[in-house]
Every structure is written in structure tokens, then in C-alpha cells.
Amino acid sequence: xxxxxxxxxxxxxxxxxxxxxxxxxxxxxxxxxxxxxxxxxxxxxxxxxxxxxxxxxxxxxxxxxxxxxxxxxxxxxxxxxxxxxxxxxxxxxxxxxxxxxxxxxxxxxxxxxxxxxxxxxxxxxxxxxxxxxxxxxxxxxxxxxxxxxxxxxxxxxxxxxxxxxxxxxxxxxxxxxxxxxxxxxxxxxxxxxxxxxxxxxxxxxxxxxxxxxxxxxxxx
Amino acid sequence: xxxxxxxxxxxxxxxxxxxxxxxxxxxxxxxxxxxxxxxxxxxxxxxxxxxxxxxxxxxxxxxxxxxxxxxxxxxxxxxxxxxxxxxxxxxxxxxxxxxxxxxxxxxxxxxxxxxxxxxxxxxxxxxxxxxxxxxxxxxxxxxxxxxxxxxxxxxxxxxxxxxxxxxxxxxxxxxxxxxxxxxxxxxxxxxxxxxxxx
Numbered sequence: 157x158x159x160x161x162x163x164x165x166x167x168x169x170x171x172x173x174x175x176x177x178x179x180x181x182x183x184x185x186x187x188x189x190x191x192x193x194x195x196x197x198x199x200x201x202x203x204x205x206x207x208x209x210x211x212x213x214x215x216x217x218x219x220x221x222x223x224x225x226x227x228x229x230x231x232x233x234x235x236x237x238x239x240x241x242x243x244x245x246x247x248x249x250x251x252x253x254x255x256x257x258x259x260x261x262x263x264x265x266x267x268x269x270x271x272x273x274x275x276x277x278x279x280x281x282x283x284x285x286x287x288x289x290x291x292x293x294x295x296x297x298x299x300x301x302x303x304x305x306x307x308x309x310x311x312x313x314x315x316x317x318x319x320x321x322x323x324x325x326x327x328x329x330x331x332x333x334x335x336x337x338x339x340x341x342x343x344x345x346x347x348x349x350x351x352x353x354x355x356x357x358x359x360x361x362x363x364x365x366x367x368x369x370x371x372x373x374x375x376x
Numbered sequence: 377x378x379x380x381x382x383x384x385x386x387x388x389x390x391x392x393x394x395x396x397x398x399x400x401x402x403x404x405x406x407x408x409x410x411x412x413x414x415x416x417x418x419x420x421x422x423x424x425x426x427x428x429x430x431x432x433x434x435x436x437x438x439x440x441x442x443x444x445x446x447x448x449x450x451x452x453x454x455x456x457x458x459x460x461x462x463x464x465x466x467x468x469x470x471x472x473x474x475x476x477x478x479x480x481x482x483x484x485x486x487x488x489x490x491x492x493x494x495x496x497x498x499x500x501x502x503x504x505x506x507x508x509x510x511x512x513x514x515x516x517x518x519x520x521x522x523x524x525x526x527x528x529x530x531x532x533x534x535x536x537x538x539x540x541x542x543x544x545x546x547x548x549x550x551x552x553x554x555x556x557x558x559x560x561x562x563x564x565x566x567x568x569x570x571x572x573x574x
Contacts, residue, residue, distance in 0.1 A: 166558035168529075168536055175533030176468035194502055201457075201504050202561055203530060205511040207468070208461025210531035213384055216418030217425060220435060224413045228406060230443050235404075 167199070174203035181287035181356045184258060185314055185332075188354055191255035192316065192330035250295075254316060254352065261285060262293050271295065275303050277345065290357040296320055296345035304342040309358040311335045318351030320344060384516060385460075393459040400449035412459070413442050420467045426532060427471060437474065441467045456504050511561045522557040529554055 172178040173186055190196040248271075251262045261283045271279040277300025283291045296302065296318070312334055319328040320343040327333050335341060345351045385393075393415070396408035417438045424434035444466050452462055515523070528534045528542065536554070540547045 166555045171529040171554070172533060172535070174468075174530050176472045177533035177535075180472075197502050198507060199562075201502065201507045202511050202558070204457070204461050204465060205508040206515065206526055206530040206561065208458055208464040208508075209384070209512055209515055210527055211416075211419055211423055211464040211467065212458075212460035214419045214422045214426075217422040217434070219417050219421060219438065223417060223435070223439065224410055227413055227417075227439055227442050227446075228409070230439070231409070231446050234443070234447070 165199070170199050170203040171206075173200065174207045179287050179289060180285040181289040181291040184261065184283070184285050184291065185312060185354060185356050188255060188258045188316060189314055189330060189332065191258075196330075250350070258293075258316065258354065265293070276300060278302055290355075292355050292357070294351075294353045294355060296343070296351040296353065298345050298347045298350065300345045302343045304340055309337060311355055311357045313353050313355045316352040316354055318349040319346040320351050320353065321346060384512070390458055390460075394452075394454040397445075397449050397452045397454070397459055397462075400446060401452065409442075409446055412445065412463075416445070416459075416463050417442050420463070423464075423467055423531075424471065428475075429471075433474075437467070437470055441470050444470065454505075458508055461508065507562075510563045514561045514563075518557055518560065522553055525550060525554050526557055 169178060169182070169186060173183055178186065186196070186200070190200050248263075248266055251259060251266055253259075254262055262281070265281045265283050268284075269281070271281050274280050274294075277297035279295045281293050281295075283293060285291055293316075294302075294313075298318075302320075312332060313327075314332050315327045315329050317329055319326060319331075321327070322333075322341040322343045324333075324341070326346065393412060396405070396412050399405035399408040400412075420441050421434045421438040424437045425431070429437060441463070445463060448466070452459070456462075457465075515526075518526070525539060525543070528539045529536070534542065536550050537547055539545075539554075540550045543550070
């Protein structure tokens, strides 16, 4: 059976990601979503296949004389000073269960600063992905309440594990919640599993047209 | 005739490139590396030039990418991607490290990222090889004007509005053409939601 059409929808985000033009915070959000959702995974695989095809069929530009030999010399130098750094999993065991590449970023942040308690049962941790946007991982215990808040800009929250609910509905793994500056909400961790969620926040920067998206797609 | 696509390599050659990767990983085979270098380094250089690197930078980056290919050959899996796609990813990531020019495109109202997932068959593994085969088979059949828009979006990384300016097309036309082309690459015969606007 072919995938149903809705699953193969094109997004400008996919081509921007494949071409390496997407902001790193968004790229991580999209990669994480692709680990949780087969439809997104397929769309990204197809997008990268397009880019790969373009590279393969690109008009070659000759390298300078002896470039290949120099590459082999570089390799020899590298091999002799072999420094394999094994990353050992000292971080929080829970974090080791997150999908890659989010896991690496989370473990890095865990080693650097660790979790910050936010409210009873709520912890959060800023990730460093080299973006101007704010990107944080949340850990929400079952039934724990994130303090009611509004947003300076737009907030994108991807559920990675478990789930949470707020006034607008319930969100499970792979779901993305978008909140605009005028929304205030109080997410509550769903009973059962601990919820991990990845939030990308854009403090002052404007997302053109995003309010329309919120109203039409999520407007309830 | 289509002049955007110069030459696609045959399945045999693609197979051979994958074998080269395996030999680098298992035997540190230098001959295999040289073979890949001769094919890919000039293409990676071409990619870097197209993306605005100077001749010197493009040459260095191509060297660097190929050395990374040697180092990471063990991570290559022919069931996940063709060598071209895999090397593209290495090149792309190297370029991002070097020149951070990233952006956030505007999100459409029907942004798939915001949609709930369709009913998934959790056990059905994603057949990446099949996806890539379909993409390749359809790409060579696309009309030139769709192919050059895909190239601008997926290779050069232009946003839809930048593409509209570059090709002097209405934004809506750019969006619908790319959407239509991408649908074909995913094996859809009919454009979703009609309105092909070609």
C-alpha cells in the first residue's frame, strides 16, 4: 500500500532542513518529530534524497592538482594520532531514552548545568544548539502543573514522551502545540508516564502569518 | 532535453560507491577512497561554490568533507541512503558549521508539522531505499521548470519568496509547483487539493 496523500505533504521546512537552511533550534525540533512520526521521517528522507540527487548530478568543478594525495596525507596524520573519544553515558538514565539527536543535546546540557526546578514536578533545561531562539527541554511529572503563563512571542512545544493537556486539548508523542503571545495556558502532565517536551520559543522575533496558523489549525 | 540534470549515475555505479564505503570502513581501503574522492570532491566543491564559498574555501571544504567521509565511513548504511545523499549530508553539515546562515521560513496554514500524525502502522519500517528509488525515478521525469525550482529549494536552500523573486514567478505558483513536484516524488499521481497551477 502507498502512503496516504496527507502523509507526504510537502513543507517549506523540509526543503529548508534538507538544504541546511533551517534554524538549528527548529532543525532539532523537526529531527525529533521525525523520530516520533513515520510520516515526517518519510518526508525528510525524500527531501534529503532530492538534495543528494542534486549533488550527484552537479556540474563537477575540478579540484587543484594533487588534492586527492593531500587528502590521503591528512588521513595518515589523523590515523597516527588516533584520538577516539568515547562518550560515556554518565547523564541521567532517563535522558538516555530520548531519541537522537535530542539525546546528545540533552546529555550535554545535563552535564553543563543540569535540570532546573521550575515548580513542583516540573523541571526544565536550556539546550545549546547555536540558535538565537530559546530551546528548552521540559520534564513534567504526571499530574504536575506548569505554572500558568503567557508568551512574549510564539512557543512551539513538541511532546517527546508521555503527554500533557491544557485548556485546548491533549498532546501526545509527536504532537506539536503552538501558542501565540495572547494565549495563556496551564499545561498539566497526563497521568502515567513522565512527560518530556521540547519547547522552541521566539522571544521578540516575529513569525509572519503564524497567528493565522494557530487560529486555523489549532483554533478551538 | 533537460539541461539541469547533467548525468545521473547508473545503479551499478551507485552500488559500487556503496561497496567503496564498506571497504573504507572494514579495510581502510585507500583505493576505494580515491575512487570516491575523484567522483565526489569536484561535486562537493561545485556545491560549495554555488552556495557562495570562494574558490579557496570551496576546495578546503571539499577536502574536509572527504576526510570526514573516511573517518565516518563506518556509520554509512546502504539501507538508509545512497552514498550521494549521505555525502550531501556531510557536506551540508560542514557548510552549516562554517557559514551560519540559517533562517526560519514562514509557516503555511496547512503546515504538516502541526498536523496530528496519520494512523501509523507502528511495525512497518520505513523503507528508505524504496523512498529514494521513487524520488530518483520521478526526478528524471520532471519537467525542467519544476526541477529548477526543486534545485533552488532543496539544494541551494532558497525560501519560497526568494525563489519567486529569482524566477520572477508569483509566490503562489512557486508554492503549488513545488508541492506538486514533491507529491510526485512521493509517488502521488494526483496533486493534493487540486490547484496544480502549472
